[in-house]
Amino acid sequence: MSGIPLAVLDLVPISSGSTATEALRNSIDLAQRTERFGYARYWFAEHHLNPGVAGTSPAVVLALTASATSTIRLGSGAVQLGHRTALSTVEEFGLVDALHPGRLDLGLGRSGGRPTERTDDAPPTTTPVIDGRTPNGLRIPPKFSSQRLLGSPRIALQRRLLQQPGAEAQDYGEQIDDILALLRGDYRSADGVEAHAIPGEGADVQVWILGSSGGQSAQVAGRGGLRFAANYHVSPATVLEATEAYHAAFQPSDVLDKPYVSVSADVVVAEDDATARDRATGYGLWVRSIRTAEGAIPFPTPEQARAHHWSDADRELVADRVDTQFVGSPARVADQLEQLQEATGADELLITTITHRHADRVRSYELLAEEWRRR
Secondary structure (H helix, E strand, O other), rough: OOOOOEEEEEEEEEEEOOOOHHHHHHHHHHHHHHHHHOOEEEEEEEOOOOEEEEOOOOOHHHHHHHOOOOEEEEOOOOEEHOOOOHHHHHHHHHHHHHHOOOEEEEEOOOOOOOOOOOOOOOOOOOOEEEEOOOOOOOOOOOOOOOOHHHOHHHHHHHHHHHHHOOOOOOOOOHHHHHHHHOOOOOOOOOOEEOOOOOOOOOOEEEEEEEEEOOOHHHHHHHHHOEEEEEEOOOOOHHHHHHHHHHHHHOOOOOOOOOOOOEEEEEEOOOOOHHHHHHOOOHHHHHHHHOOOOOOOOOOHHHHHHHOOOOOOHHHHHHHHHHHHEEEOHHHHHHHHHHHHHHHHHOEEEEEEOOOOOOOHHHHHHHHHHHHHOOO
């Protein structure tokens, strides 16, 4: 599998008993380490109002990390365009590119604005899923309904705090077109007025579209001939429809002559299965805090997680995420990643790992890289 690059997705997690300052320092250290381990790129996610996540501004964090690294590509996974403008996005990444040219990935997502795309009516995938598994054994769980999250007061407050009063999010496809035009330098308003983003115009950035389903994000990426990242780690139930919709919609562009897909996975690797399972113990409780709309809690210790009393409703709430986390020895996890790559046709894999101890997270990425190089 040496031809399939591995990349990193970092939420800048805060562990219980720790601080945002320590989390940021840990993320910069991890970027330096994974650069040495041979990972192809390092992306920062964008999340807000979460006590256990410090990655609120990908552009700021990647700017700090760019100064501490030299070769690994850095980017956003993803900028939430629902509460941003095309111009502000291009200018921010243009600023970083001015000092670190040719290293940036501008990953764009729909979150934070209009209601997220519905997938209930998505066409069936061509890959058969029988008893929750693809023919090669990849787990595809039932779909998780996000309606509870979307209707929560905390999500409503987040939207209100991130947007100007009375503001309305631009259509996602139009916003992507504006970003691309500003990067190229040929933007014109509806009445023909030019706009030039300085810095930003001509920036040597790779534009990616991130999506969790076969809806608008996959369609925009495909029709635009752009790179696409599908979220198995967030929405494992819809990863096949996302990648298939992107491939079906793809049209060659000046950027790509054929589709290019990255697929994400939650991973914890240790020297043996038992140690890996212990280090991953806090994951279910952490996912529960997100799924109940409380906001991601500081990542618990294994002891704190084991002390939680799990109801049947709790277990059902997180089952799809827990059941599709890849946890174990290097060989076991690499086998599972090979299944994911084969089932989705991924051109690269995006690895996200959270453990309570920073040293365990670093070791997980190191062990995986060593095993991947042997294959």
